[in-house]
Amino acid sequence: MGEERYSNHMPSQMLQKYPTKGVSWEVPGAGPNGRRARLPLVCSEGTGKCGVALVGEAAGNHEQKDGLPFRPWAEAGAVLANAIRTIGLPRDGYLITNTVWWQPHNNDLVGQPWEAEAKGICRPWNQALFVEKGIKCLVALGATAFYELTGRTEISVLRDRGYVFQAKPEYGGLPVVLTYHPSFLARGSKEKSQETKAKTEKGQSGGMALLSVLIRDIKLGIAIALKGLTGKDLGNKIPHLERYEEIAGTDRQGYVLNAGPEDWDRMIADAKANPELAISYDYETNFTYATTDESEYEHAMREVNQVQASLRPGQAIVSGWEGWVLEKLTLLLECMNDKLDYNGRGFDRNYNDAMLIRRIDGWLGQWQPAVKELIDKSIPVGNYHDLMQMWHHWEPDLPQGLQYACSMLPEISLAGAWKYMFTEDERLYGAMDVDYPQRLWRWLKKNLAGLSHPISKVNLLQGYRRQVNELSAKSLDQMQRRGIPVDESERMQVWRYLQGLKKQKIAQIQGMVPDCLRPPKQKLGLKTVPLWLRKQSPEEVAKATSSGVAIHPKSGKRFEIREFKLPDSPMPVARWCELKEFNPNSTFQIRDYIRWKRQEEIRQLLDKPCRHGLGYQRAQDCPDCQARAAEQAKWKVPKKFRSDDETTDKKELRRLNVRLKDPIIELAIEYKEIDKMAGTYVGGPGEDSPEGQELAKKLQETGKGKAQTQGWRPNPKTGRVHPFFTTAPATGQLSSRNPNCFSDDTEVLTEDGWKLFKDLGPYTKVAQYNPKSGDISLARPDGYIRKWHQGPMVHIHTEQQLDMLMTPDHRCLVRNRRTKAWKWVEAKYYPQDYQQPQAGIYKGGRTKLSRAEIIFLAALQADGHVLKSCSAIEFGLTKIRKQQRLEEALRDLGWAYSRYDKEDVGRRYYIHAGEVPEWMRQRKQFDSWIMDLDQESFALLAEEIWFWDGYLEGRSMYSSSEKSNADWAQILTCLSGRRAKVRKYWNDKLNRPNWQVDAVDQDYSLTTNLQPQEHYYQGWVYCVTMPQGTVIVRRNGKVAITGNCQNFPKHNLQFAKLLRGMVKAPPGYRIIEGDFKSFHVLTTGFEAKDELYMRLAKLDMHSFFTAGGLLKLYKPDEMIKMSDKDMMALFKELRGDHKARYKIAASPDLVDFKFVRDKQGKPTILGYGFGMQAARLWHENQEFIAGKQDAQRLITTLDELFPITHKWKSDIQHQAHQQGYLISAHGYIRRFNCVLRYKPLHRLDAPRIGQKVLTDRSGQRWLVENGDDAEAAIAFLPANDAFGRIKEAMIGLEDCGAGEEIGICNQIHDSLIAVCRDGLERAAIMVMHRKMQEESRYLILPSGRGLECEAEFSISGLGESWAQCEEIKDLGGWLNGTGKLAIGS
Secondary structure: OOHHHHHOOOOHHHHHHOOOOOOOEEEOOOOHHHOOEEEOOOOOEOOOOOOEEEEEEEOOHHHHHHOOOOOOOOHHHHHHHHHHHHHOOOHHHOEEEEEEOOOOHHHOOOOOOOHHHHHHHHHHHHHHHHHHOOOOEEEEEOHHHHHHHHOOOOOOHHHHOOOEEEOOHHHOOOEEEEEOOHHHHHHOOOOOOOOOOOOOOOOOOOOHHHHHHHHHHHHHHHHHHHHOOOHHHOOOOOOEEOOHHHOOOOOOOEEEOOOOHHHHHHHHHHHHHOOOOOEEEEEEEOOOOOOOOOOHHHHHHHHEEEEEEEOOOOEEEEEEOOOOHHHHHHHHHOOOOOEEEOOOOOOHHHHHHHOOOOOEEOOEEOOOHHHHHHOOOOOOOOOEEEHHHHHHHHOOOOOOOHHHHHOOOHHHHHHOOHHHHOOOOHHHHHHHHHHHHHHHHHHHHHHHHOOEOOOOOOEHHHHHHHHHHHHHHHHHHHHHHHOEEEOHHHHHHHHHHHHHHHHHHHHHHHOOOOHHHOOEOOOOOEOOOOHHHHOOOHHHHHHHHHHOEEEOOOOOOEEEEEEEOOOOOOOOEEEEEEEOOOOOOOHHHHHHHHHHHHHHHHHHHOOOEOOOOOOOOEHHHOHHHHHHHHHHOOOOOOEOOOOOOEOOOHHHHHHHHHHHOOHHHHHHHHHHHHHHHHHHHHOOOOOOOHHHHHHHHHHHHHOOOOEOOOOOOOOOOOOEEOOEEEEOOOOOOEEEEOOOOEEOEEEEEEOOEEEEHHHOOOOOOEEEEOOOOOEEEEEOOEEEEEEEEEEEEEEEEOOOOOEEEEOOOOEEEEEEOOOOOEEEEEHHHOOOOEEEEOOOEEOEOOEOOOHHHHHHHHHHHHHEEEOOOOOEEEEEEOOHHHHHHHHHHHHHHOOOEEEEEEOOOEEEEEEEHHHOOHHHHOOOOOOHHHHHEEHHHHHHHHHHHHHHHEEOOOOEEEEEOOHHHHHHHHHHHHOEOOEEEEEEEEEOOOOEEEEEEEEEOOOEEEOOOOOOEEEEEEEEEEEEOOOOOEEEEEEOOEEEEEEOOOOOOOOOOOOHHHHHOOEEOOOOEEEEEEEEOOHHHHHHHHHHOOHHHHHHHHHOHHHHHHHHHHOOOOOHHHHHOOOHHHHHHHHHHHHHOOOOOEOOOOOOOOEOHHHHHHHHHHHHHHHHHOOOOHHHHHHHOOOOOOOHHHHHHHHHHHHHHOHHHHHHHHHHHHHHHHHOEEEOOOOOEEEOOOOEEEEEEOOOOOOOOOOEEEEOOOOOEEEEEEOOOHHHHHHHHHHHHHHHHHHHHHHHHHHOOHHHHHOEEEEEOOEEEEEEEOOOHHHHHHHHHHHHHOOOOOOEOOOOOEOOOOEEEEEOOOOOEHHHOEEEOOHHHHHOOOOOEOOOO
């Protein structure tokens, strides 16, 4: 790095001040801890002839070595080089520089104390460079560069990129385009937000999906420089007008920000005169909850504070919400023009429905059921278009926000990021919110119409209209309205079962994990010795201090002395700390365990003499031995596929444990699977449960805690789940989401007492309340919900008696204090001056006890003592009333006893053990046996405990040193019709904690002056569903009776039946499932135009591949010559043969044909169609594929069996690489950034077996390797074909009116689910069969016919669950009334 290089780029005055030739510069932050160090400067690069400067953050390792920024072989530099190469201008034409001209230590710049000094040193160099090179536009690569150039630290890259800002005066006020830093694309987004993270599918890197955005932003900078725009040209230039008539019927631009009735009338007339123009509209709302007695209409009228509309780009009218506005808005939206909204399906149209504005989404009305009959559906009012869906159809892998989408339009980029910049002017902000969608609408229509599929001739605009807009209106919204019937009791049983399994796994792990791996509960330790330890004897304290370990005598919690690094201490400080449980779901703790095991393994490998002869006696001192041991060690933290990032994903852990067989890793894998199933698909208990209340208390007190997922909670009015269905980008796969739960710390009353929702087993009975009779009974929950919730929660709380934390839409049970009428309300509308039920009458179990037995059990719990020898039971009583009561009971029982009086001790009673039945001797502690008492015995015990361990002066109080006894006392009290709460206090006399139960002779508490409070919550939320629709929950010791509350995997060998059992047909209904047979396999053959592949897909591709390719039982050529009937008979025989056994590399045992077919053949065929290479195929199926070589053998076998499909896979990859995108027959697009990589191959190098090599015209050989998108390019078309065909069947069913009649309610994978009335099942299956198997209109075979796919059907009995569906083997015969059902294999 010589003087000449620097002299070309550095101002002369700086050269005079800082010599450069062979001299290192002393700069801040270059050394450890921010110390100054000498480094050569990293200069700028390029001439800047295009007028654009690309400004980054600071130099990296490669840049520091080479002396120039963004080296093409560096991580970020490679991305920038790719963008520059795509744009087409030479790299030298740009000016490339950084805000800091050297590499900070550890690449750490932002937030360091020397950051300002470093930027200050480099600032004059960049200023002079921009002037000297004639720069006209700056492109800020990332936030650090942007903040330095503009000073606008409030701007967010993720939110405001693509927009143009003005630089600070010291940078000449130049236009600044904000965009991503190339490293953000290379490494992917570190943000977890769904809003900001690019969503991609298989093989697509989250960051590189944004490469086209980076290219677009640089191109915007070039366009600004070419046009000579300055900072003064930026900002909104649209004039503000007084009246709409000034722009009505013209293309003149203008905003009417205070529109009156006459302005709306003119826009309505303008819209009717120009029906080809679309109307964009938008609401601004207050985001408040409705009051108790407010209808949806009243709430919407109060909630909306502003409305705006537009008919042309650059035009808008805005009005505050006044009484006359609704009438004008209704007239406007009921015009024939198309309507434009952004996220309208999820937001704006809900307000239209609430305010009874008629609308037809595409082709079908979507009105509230309550007002359908009031609306004349024969009058058309135009189509609605959700521009968010339209934008995502064009750019499926980019964020969906309106401002992000509009950033692609240069005229909007120059106007500014209005979502942030104009928020203080609500009227101007609203005008832009309807103006910019007009521009986006025209831009999207033009672009979507310009690309089409070469065979089906369907363009992207047609694909959007049919597969997105029409599907949403005709099918998705209808499925949401119909809902999916979910039996909450079944769901809760499944959840409790899974939670019980989790608890079991946790307990097993704790007994095996060393204490050194258990994290401290306090980050900085305890400042003093634990309080409980200080109360011990000096000898015990000294013993614990010397050993550094102490165990709490009551709770069993473990405390240790560990060293902590305190902020104000240079040296570590030894402090006591409480150890937390080892969490198998924690990435950090599992990773630390693996590292600890690795160190132990290496230590064992080095525990031997050194044999290298290098002068070391011990292997642990020899570097060669250490390196060899590190290489031999089997314990290694797993890495992500195609990445060096460490991970503890369960698939990677399973791969690791194939070699290690470690019990803790195995338990962690099982725990992760159970947790995923319980959280994602089943869900957890709700906010009115004890678990939910417990978490809400913890969250309120500490701000910490977990919440639980919503899962599938049925609507209390309909008994169904109403998910919001969407389509996944690119593939078109349907998905659903559903909001409705309790916080994580709420407990629920069960047959075993109070339990957290997460601890419920699948068969645990939960207490429920019947509002009509006031009875409390036990029942198994119908379902469980667990959902991640980030947003508002409602805290319903009084100081003395009530504490619930729940999602805003959770239903609550309250009673009118005057009329005594019950009412269901959502938590956000929780009313004042009502009665909240907190107690009832327990119906009881089966065990009946006499009054004397009840008295004895209550006395035993309160004052009895079973001697250690178990020879007798002893009582010590001082109060005469207790002595008389016990003697009365003993006489009635006929038990012999002895007694004696002792001064100051009272009277002692001894009952020989032989007199007392063994079951009674085991009842010293209250336990779940209480819930088995019949109603009369339960009530007697509830009364008796207050006689023995409580007092009734003023109000009832019960006290115990055992929390479990206090809990059961509260249960006995509440289930006997009296409300009660538990609170903890310190007993100074005994110097220990006690628990007190306070009871009141009421079964409710008043909600007078109670105000629901909104709390921000981030974590898991839970709920259950009970047959009665109610649960009894507890939070912070306070009991409440309240209401109780979604797509899951089709194939899960362990839990599929449990999950399907949650979906249950109502009485008089049946569940029908229609399943496309091997559809993804069929569409793979269709795209490849491989007749053999399609034929076998319709028969049984998996059996063919297993028999002819894997086990080689038959020659493939001979099997192909068989007729379809003979081949099907052969496959059926092989699947049913469980005696023949085969050896495969992945299993040490002999296995049958069906095992090989399901575990190796099926995933291999599926992966083959998705373009999986050997590494990923093995990675996804490690249990059943021995390794990469075994996976490659499977793929090679398929390539040999199906050469046509093999060639198509290669061709489609090259097509996707050259075009950068693929378009499906249904009109979807998928974009690709890195399908193939080309590396030059030296003329003497020989490629390895299986590697692809191309030779160009010059004779240069290129090694062709698969890029990040290679698999996605193969998977896209078959997947989209399959999902597109399924959606065609859904639309067809709605078109013929069958969707409503047969109750189509869900779509999962290749299946359609319907819930139809009894008597219609044959007609329902007949029409579903016809629509699912008819020829496709878009998937055209070479013969000119449409692709057909067979469908299989199964049906449940009346009122039975999805799990009880039986496959219809002879469909034709069954439809004719002759065939029978048969359980599918």
